[in-house]
Amino acid sequence: MVVLNRIYTRTGDAGTxxxxxxxxxxxxxxxVAAYGEVDELNAVVGLARQHTAGNADLDPLLARIQNDLxxxxxxxxxxxxxxxxPTALRIxxxxxxxxxxxxxxxxxxxxxxxxxxxxxxxxxxxALHLARTVCRRAERAAVAFAEAEQTGAHAAALRYLNRLSxxxxxxxxxxxxxxxxxxxxxxxxNR
Numbered sequence: 001m002v003v004l005n006r007i008y009t010r011t012g013d014a015g016t017x018x019x020x021x022x023x024x025x026x027x028x029x030x031x032v033a034a035y036g037e038v039d040e041l042n043a044v045v046g047l048a049r050q051h052t053a054g055n056a057d058l059d060p061l062l063a064r065i066q067n068d069l070x071x072x073x074x075x076x077x078x079x080x081x082x083x084x085x086p087t088a089l090r091i092x093x094x095x096x097x098x099x100x101x102x103x104x105x106x107x108x109x110x111x112x113x114x115x116x117x118x119x120x121x122x123x124x125x126x127a128l129h130l131a132r133t134v135c136r137r138a139e140r141a142a143v144a145f146a147e148a149e150q151t152g153a154h155a156a157a158l159r160y161l162n163r164l165s166x167x168x169x170x171x172x173x174x175x176x177x178x179x180x181x182x183x184x185x186x187x188x189x190n191r
Contacts, residue, residue, distance in 0.1 A: 020078040020088075030145040035076040037138035038161075042069040044131045051124035051175075058124070058171055061102060065164065068095055072157050076142060080153035091156040099163040106170045111179035117169075118183040121176035128172035135165040 011017075016024045017032060025032060045066050052058040074089040119129030139161040146154050173179045 034145040048127035115184040124175035132168035
């Protein structure tokens, strides 16, 4: 259980923060940037949920994803040498596989795509598209960090982010009347 009695500690005033292992690192490190992007993604998913409240298909799915994103942040905040510790929290393949099943289930109910989809339509769809783009940014930051670290400790976390952006795209279409309300790209329409 996490207990936070004090919100400020002053330990980060000099530009450092502590990882799960207690190790002090710069707040400008690639690791901190990666899990910071995941934190922003979680906040944007929370914002999207303000538009999916009451949707029995999307809201529980997004609530679970928010919990997974905390797991993913912990994964990125735990160095590989901490991976053997019994308390190390890592994203696992079954979480990625669950996203794939959920993508397939949502996508099966959608009308086929005839063009690229512009972010928009309903408020829920627009918010989910925003979450998708933030997810892609978080994925780029996590890949940059993983490449710099040169270990495979976070491989499932990278796969999770890649699938999550796909799920958020499909969820955005689902929120647009199962694709009926999608705003389609019209190439060269304004020439």
